[in-house]
Every structure is written in structure tokens, then in C-alpha cells.
Amino acid sequence: MNTYLFYDLETTGLNKAFDQILQFAAIRTDIRFNEIERHEFYVKLRPDIIPSPQASVTHRISIAKSMQQGICEFEAVQKIHRLINQPNTISIGYNTLKFDDEFLRFCFYRNLLAPYTHQYKNSCRRMDLLPIVTMYFLYKNDVFKWADGDGKISLQLEHLNKLNHFTSSGQAHNAMVDVEATAELARRLFLTDSKMWEYLDGYFNKDTDAMRIIEMPIEFHSIACSNRIGLMVANQFGLANKYQIPVLLIGNSIAYKKQTLWLRLDQESLPEKAWVIRKKYGEPNIVLPPHQRYWKHISKDREAIVEKNIKWLQTNTRLFNEIIQYNREFRYPEIANLDSDAALYKNGFLSKSEENLCESFHATSSIKKRIELVSQFENVEMRQLASRILCRNYADQKLPSMLTNDFAEVNALLDYTGKPRLTISQAMNDIDDLRKNTELDAEQITLLEELVKLLA
Structure with missing residues (x-):
């Protein structure tokens, strides 16, 4: 029987290849969100890590706590790998597929563990609650409070938790507090409308997601494929766009065969700039068919731009084919000094x-x-x-x-995006900037002082 493993990470920074986990928390539930077990532990700071000052004042995990209560990274990552690879596990968190899941992949890789098995082996797979919450906000809006007293809407977990009391207490950006909030949020969504939950679950199944795309209406045909039209939903598109944009399928990547390519249709940028979004089956972003119940969120102005762009694509086939060819053949640049x-x-x-x-x-x-x-x-x-x-x-x-x-030479090379590791001088500059430009409380000031001592 499937179980959900709700999890969250607190890390030394945002670099997925070079930073490390400081705190891991997870709650395993059955498919009706009844708790089975929970896990929480801290991880010792590695000797080659320079923690990000911004991360330190956000999660508030002291270096002393990490060293006193933590286990070494190698042992911690083995524990996480076993948990997330337990047969029939659906690993899930809040915005995890954009950060935490990839962070774990690099943790597994550098600790000589299989980085991808939790995605497919032994009936394991992954979900992400943020796209699901976005869909409930758009199409089942009465499930939660979404706005504060000033009418400001936010889909951030800490804001939703504060408005709806998913957890009774605790600091945001504490891994266990965030996991408890995420699990309770999911339980309430399921209880409010279980059919909607099950439908959205399908977008995290590769076969179901692929079939739904194939069933979308064809707008016209081009050299690459049948160009299907739909609505892509993601938090990154912003509230002003109702978190969704009209898109046109322009084929699959040749270099990365699991990537589908989608051209954004509501931009006044064609042909000078074509905004193409890459999506894998079973992963965000969600692509909806252009039914009226979904399309109604597209304003008349945006709809007019869509119609204009579709006509341009059909009329200017040579330029459209160049857009398709460039994006299908695109490869990420190789990094010469890759660590x-x-x-x-x-x-x-x-x-x-x-x-x-x-x-x-x-x-x-x-x-x-x-x-x-x-x-x-x-x-x-x-x-x-x-x-x-x-x-x-x-x-x-x-x-x-x-x-x-x-x-001793570990700090010399670059990550897969071409970025170097954080240096001591950069960290010290960040500390100075935080002290000058951020309102810090006593605990955060102490954390920065501790970091200065570490770097000295």
C-alpha cells in the first residue's frame, strides 16, 4: 500500500551541488493522511562548508547546535535515502520538486547513493503540494483563507499556515514545523474534495500526464509535431496572471528526450523573443486543456495577444521553424572547471x-x-x-x-551552472550587508556573530 512521506530540508544555502543539509524532518502517513511515523535529525556542519549568512538568519540553526546534536552528512544522507526509497513511497513536500528534491539528488550522488531511484523504483514516485495548492486556489477557492487583513494573497506555506492554523505553534523555516503544516494542508485538501485531489495526483504520474497532453486539442501542425494548445499553471507566473498562461506544444527536446517544449502565447515578444518552457512528464508545471472553465481566467487583452501570435506563427512558418529547431536542439553549456x-x-x-x-x-x-x-x-x-x-x-x-x-583543493572548481562555492570574503560581505540593511532580532545577531567566529 502506498504511503506519503512529507519531508522538508533546512540547508546551509541554496547551492544544490555545494551546500549541505542542516536539518531533515519527515512524517509518513497512509493514503488518507493518518500519521504512521515521524523522523527528525540535525546534520553536522562539514569542514569544507561556508554557510550562507542569509540562510542562517532564516532557519536559525546555530553552528553549535549542528555540531552538538547532528550526525555526519554521510550517515544522515544514508538515512534519508532509505526513508525516501522505502517501497511504495510517494515523497511530497511544499515546492520540493523545484528545490529539495534536486538538492537531495546531489546529496545522494556525492555520497555514492543512487540519485534517482526514489522517482521510479519499487513503486516509489514524487509529488509537489505547491502546484496542487495553486489549483485549489484557482478552482476550489473556498477551501482556505488566502488573504490577510489587508487583502494580500500569498501561497507561501508560512502565510497559509498563519492564516489557517495548520500547526498550533512553531517557527517557520523549522523543518518539522513546515512538514507538520504541509501534511495538515494536504489532509484538508483531500477531505474537502478527494476527487479533485485524485485528479491532480494524475499530473505527477508520467503516463497519465503524457496521455492528458496527447488528448489536448490540436491548434495546427508544424514540422515538429501537432501543436496542441493548453493552459500552463505554476506559481511562478504570478497572481496578476492568475498563475496560468496559454501555451503551445512545439515538440520534444532532441538532447533531453524527457523534456516537452511549450511556447508561451500571451507575450508581445514574437519574433524577437520566444519564451519556451521545458517540462517533463509527471512533473510541474501542470498543463490544463483549454476548456472554458479554465480559460475564463485569461483576460480579453491576453486572449487578443494569443490570437495574434497564433496567426503570426501560422503565417511566418520559416521563423517559427527556426524557433522550434533552436529549442529542440538546445543543449546546456558544458562547464570547463566542473567540480x-x-x-x-x-x-x-x-x-x-x-x-x-x-x-x-x-x-x-x-x-x-x-x-x-x-x-x-x-x-x-x-x-x-x-x-x-x-x-x-x-x-x-x-x-x-x-x-x-x-x-585541500576542494574549493577551486565550479558547479553545474558555472557558479563557484561561497567564499569567506563573500560571506563576510553578506554579513555586513545584513547588519546594515536588515532588521535583525537578538537571536539572528548572535547567529551572525557565531558565523563570523567560524570564518575568522
Whole structure:
């Protein structure tokens, strides 16, 4: 039987490849949202991490608490991997597919664990509550309070929690508080309209999502495909647009076969700028058919732009074909100085021999045996990851210089977006900026002082 695993992370920063988890919390429920178990733990700050000052004053987890109450990252990530890969688990959180899930992928990867199995293996899959909440806001608006006393609408979890009392107490951006709020929010949505919940659940099933797209009406045909029209729903499109935009399917990516490509139709930018959105089956954003009950949220002005753009696309086929060709053939640029921690997407899936070595590395508790296994990885980056695990988590053990010397160079390279790790000078500048331009309370001031001591 399926279970939901509601989870949340608090991290040292927003860099998915280079930052680490500081707090993990999860509540497992049955499919009717009755609690089965809960988990919460802190993670020790790694020796190579410079925490983001902004993150520190947001989640308020002190370095001292991390070091005193936390377990090492290697052991923490193994625990999370087991939880999220338990058979029939639907992992779910609030905006998790935009941040937390990818953050976990990099955590799993750099700790020699399978980064994708929680998406498909043993009947496991993923959902995200934010797109579901957005749909309830649009089409089942009486389920919650959405606006504060000034009429300001927000779909942020902490604001919805404050208005609707999903949890009785607790600080926002505490992982367990946010998990409790998320689980209660989901339970209320389900109890209000279980059929709507089940329908929206289908958008997180690859086959169901793909079939719904195939069933959308064809506006016209082009060189790439039958161009189907729909409405894409996502929080990022903003309240002014009712969180949804008209889109046209222009085919699938050639380089990344799981990506569908959607051209935004309500922009006055064609042909100078074409806004194309990439979407995988079973993942946000939600694409609705252009039924009137959905289309009614599109203003007359936006509708006129859509009609104008459709005519332009049909008339200017050469330019339209160039838009299609460019986006179908587009590849993300290769990063010349890519760090091993960030090479998840470059390396792809492991070979069987590499999988076996990773399993052996996890199966033993002997540091000596793990040191021996490091040299058996043929892939240089995998060997470096194994070496870094030992240096990051077991620095108090007697490690050979060939490992520790390499680890000393850990801060030199870039992540998969071309960004470097946060430096001490950047962090100190951020601390100065927060002190000058942000109203901080006593606890936040203490946290920044603690961070200054760490960086000194």
C-alpha cells in the first residue's frame, strides 16, 4: 500500500551541488493522511562548508547546535535515502520538486547513493503540494483563507499556515514545523474534495500526464509535431496572471528526450523573443486543456495577444521553424572547471561495476576497508567523491595524505551552472550587508556573530 512521506530540508544555502543539509524532518502517513511515523535529525556542519549568512538568519540553526546534536552528512544522507526509497513511497513536500528534491539528488550522488531511484523504483514516485495548492486556489477557492487583513494573497506555506492554523505553534523555516503544516494542508485538501485531489495526483504520474497532453486539442501542425494548445499553471507566473498562461506544444527536446517544449502565447515578444518552457512528464508545471472553465481566467487583452501570435506563427512558418529547431536542439553549456560534487548530470548513470563498488563502500563500517575501496574506482570523479566522503565525515581518523591533500583543493572548481562555492570574503560581505540593511532580532545577531567566529 502506498504511503506519503512529507519531508522538508533546512540547508546551509541554496547551492544544490555545494551546500549541505542542516536539518531533515519527515512524517509518513497512509493514503488518507493518518500519521504512521515521524523522523527528525540535525546534520553536522562539514569542514569544507561556508554557510550562507542569509540562510542562517532564516532557519536559525546555530553552528553549535549542528555540531552538538547532528550526525555526519554521510550517515544522515544514508538515512534519508532509505526513508525516501522505502517501497511504495510517494515523497511530497511544499515546492520540493523545484528545490529539495534536486538538492537531495546531489546529496545522494556525492555520497555514492543512487540519485534517482526514489522517482521510479519499487513503486516509489514524487509529488509537489505547491502546484496542487495553486489549483485549489484557482478552482476550489473556498477551501482556505488566502488573504490577510489587508487583502494580500500569498501561497507561501508560512502565510497559509498563519492564516489557517495548520500547526498550533512553531517557527517557520523549522523543518518539522513546515512538514507538520504541509501534511495538515494536504489532509484538508483531500477531505474537502478527494476527487479533485485524485485528479491532480494524475499530473505527477508520467503516463497519465503524457496521455492528458496527447488528448489536448490540436491548434495546427508544424514540422515538429501537432501543436496542441493548453493552459500552463505554476506559481511562478504570478497572481496578476492568475498563475496560468496559454501555451503551445512545439515538440520534444532532441538532447533531453524527457523534456516537452511549450511556447508561451500571451507575450508581445514574437519574433524577437520566444519564451519556451521545458517540462517533463509527471512533473510541474501542470498543463490544463483549454476548456472554458479554465480559460475564463485569461483576460480579453491576453486572449487578443494569443490570437495574434497564433496567426503570426501560422503565417511566418520559416521563423517559427527556426524557433522550434533552436529549442529542440538546445543543449546546456558544458562547464570547463566542473567540480566532482557537481558532475551528476554530466556522468549520468553508473556502470554495474561502479554500483557494486558503491554498495561495498556503504556495506562496510571499516574506515580502513573504505580507504582500500577508494583506489578501486576507475572513474576519477567517483574516486574523488569516495575520498571526499572520508575527509568530510571522518577527519578524526588517520587518513592517508593522498586523500587529505586532494581534499585541500576542494574549493577551486565550479558547479553545474558555472557558479563557484561561497567564499569567506563573500560571506563576510553578506554579513555586513545584513547588519546594515536588515532588521535583525537578538537571536539572528548572535547567529551572525557565531558565523563570523567560524570564518575568522
